[in-house]
Each structure stands twice: as C-alpha cells, then as structure tokens.
Amino acid sequence: MAHIPDGLLSAPVLIGGGLLAAGGVALGLRWLDERMIPRTALLAAAFFAGSLVAVPVGPSSVHLLLAGLMGVMLGPATFLAVLVALLLQTLLFGFGGLTTLGVNTVNIALPGVLCGMALGPVIRSTPRASLRFAAGAAAGALAVLGTGGMVALVLWLSSSDFAPAARVVIATYLPLALVEAFVTGAVVSFLARVQPEALRPVTS
C-alpha cells in the first residue's frame, strides 16, 4: 500500500528521503540497547506478519500498516523495524524498491514514531479503558493518514504532473485509516489487559 516502487520518484526526493531515513535510523540505533535486539527483531517480525493479513473493507480488503502501534511499542526503534521489514519485503516478495527504501521508511515510520510519542503516554497511564481505546484508535488512524499524506507529498514533489493523482491517493487511505483505528484500539486494549508492560518501548 505504501510501498513506492523504483522508477517513479525524482532524484532530489530519493536523496532527501534517504538522508531523513538515515537520521531516523541513527536515532533508533543510539536509542536501542544491545539487550533489546531480540525483542525488537521479534516484534518487527510480528508486525510484518500482522501486516500481511488481509482485512476486508467493503468489497475489497486492505493490509494493515500498524505503524502507530509500532510507535507506541518500539519508540524510535520503529525506524529500524520498518527499514528491516521493507528490505525483507523488497528482497523476498519484490514489493517496494531499493532506491525508494529511504523514502518508504520515512513515510511509514515517521508518522508512527510521532503518534507513539504523542499518544503513548496516555495509552500507558490512563486507567480508563474507553480513553485507552480512543487513544490507540487515534494513533492508528493518524499514523495511516500521515503516511498517506507523505506518499502524496513525495509524488507531488517529484513531478507536478503527479498532482492530480496525489490528491486522489490521500482519499484511498481513508478506508485503511478507519480499519486501522479499530484494530489498533483493540490491540492496545488487549495488550493492556494481557501484558501491559508490552506497551512500553523500553523493557528489560
């Protein structure tokens, strides 16, 4: 859904995306403790597996992005998890691209990290289940909309000829945002009941 293939974007956008992604990855690496590598790797695999499940919406179906949830559970390490997942996806399934790896990483991880920073504290500390569900839903939906906006933005920045398509692209993300809101809210409520410490990015 959010995997822009090779051959579409202009060089400045690709380079800019690559630099931003490198910054995010450096942040994640600085933040990640050696001992958290297995936890991060296994969660990355679980998020990847979760995003491969097709969820029906109306006549069609969507694949979840789960970036908002990653932001809550992994913090800045989301950049690492997304980069690894995208590289695997490119090499194993041929989706996405090599030159667009940086742009795609930023498009997915940055909104997720921001949502995790903004809504994670509420999700972890509130005693009210309804508020927790709402915050989780907001994190899920906002991360998807952020990704949609960034995909449209990089298309528009690459060539003004893409502008009409870029405007429609945002609309295609609305059903996913709806589904992702309910699913993320449910996941957050589930984890709060079953294993609340999973919602904290740092666990040792």
Add this chain to the structure above:
Amino acid sequence: MKTDAAATGDLRLRLVGAFVLIACLSQLHRLPVALAALGVVVLAVAVSRPPAKLWRRLLHVEGFLLLLFATLPFTLPGQPLFALGPLTASVEGVARAALIAAKVSASALVLVGLLGAVEPARLGGALRGLHVPETLVRLFVLTARYLALIRDEARRLLEAMRVRGFRPGSNRHSWRSYGHLVGMLLVRALARAQRVEEAMLCRGYEGRFPRLALPPPTRRDWAGVTAALAFGLALTLADRL
C-alpha cells in the same frame, strides 16, 4: 549483465550493482531509451531462466500506480489522442504513463533477476561486508529468521478463528477480532524473544555472532558488476545526450 547471476556469486557486489543500475533506470527521461532498457533487461532475465514464481511478482502493481496510469493521459495537456466521453487523452500523457511503466517494470525485473533468489540468511553477511551498522544487521538476520515462524503462527490463529465460526466482514466485531489476532501475535513474539535471548546467552552469546570472513569476489563477480554499471552509465548517457 545478469545472465551469469546464479544463486552463488558475491552478494556485496550484486547489491551494489543492482542499486546503481536501478538508480540509473529510475532517472531516465526519454521513452525510447526506457523502452530499450526494458527490452535488454527482459532479455537478460529471460536468458538466466528464473523460476516462474519470480515472474509472477511483476504482476503485483501498487494501487497508486494504477491511479497514475488512469489520470496521467487525461490530465497532462498536449496533442489530443482519443476522447473518452468528456475526457481527452493527450499523446504526451500516454507517453508519460508508458515511460513510468517501462521504468518501474525494468527496475522490478533487475531486482528479480539479481536478487530474487537470494536467501535472507546470506544477506546478513553481505550487509555487514558493506559496513551496515552491526545492530541493524543483527536485527535483519533475526527478523528474517523468525518471520516465517511467526507467519505460520498467524496462519494457525486465523484458522482457529475460522474453525470457531469467524466470518470476516466490514464491521467492528471483525476488526476487533483482527486486533486480538495481532495482539496475540505480539504477546507470543515477546515470549519467544525472551526464550531466544536466553538460548543465545546459554550458548555464550557475547554481543556478537561469530562470523565467517566472506571470500573475496571472483573475477566473474567483478565482470558482472562492471557490466551492470556500464549498462547503467550507457543508459544515462543515451538519455541525456
């Protein structure tokens, strides 16, 4: 170019070659050059006879790519080509859509031809050889190792849901059920991470995996990467001159 690309060979050079070639392909501006490039790549991949499942990957087209193909012919001003009701397609628009289609397909084919048959386990060593940070390499190797396992777990959980009469639909109940599925996957992944870490420590893990030095690239590897780079350079020159 990639006719000699068996599943052996030096992965570091192959990654670099694929990256540079795709970067050159993705920046082409002229339709004839892009079509010629696509032709050469198709021939080269066909000669190397990849398994049929690799060809099938090309059928996957991103949604917004379809959107671009649908809008570009009608939104780009230029000489009218044909009319579809109130919409008029321009020659420039159709040419632009064809250019993008050629570049995207050629890039995807290079990816399939050069890296389609690579096992992720071997990639760890190659990434390390290219000076990717150690932490990132370890994450990559572990994620690649456990992805298939966790996908299996997801499949079993879904099967169990279906056996209990779950019929997916577009309603809150279904979405909550999928939320529980993802939550369960995450809980199990965390438990598995704990076990994996303990097992690693039991076997004397000291913060790094023992590594085998990669053999130096053979002359054939160098020839392959040189051919890929030369092809990329030739395309860029043909495009700009």
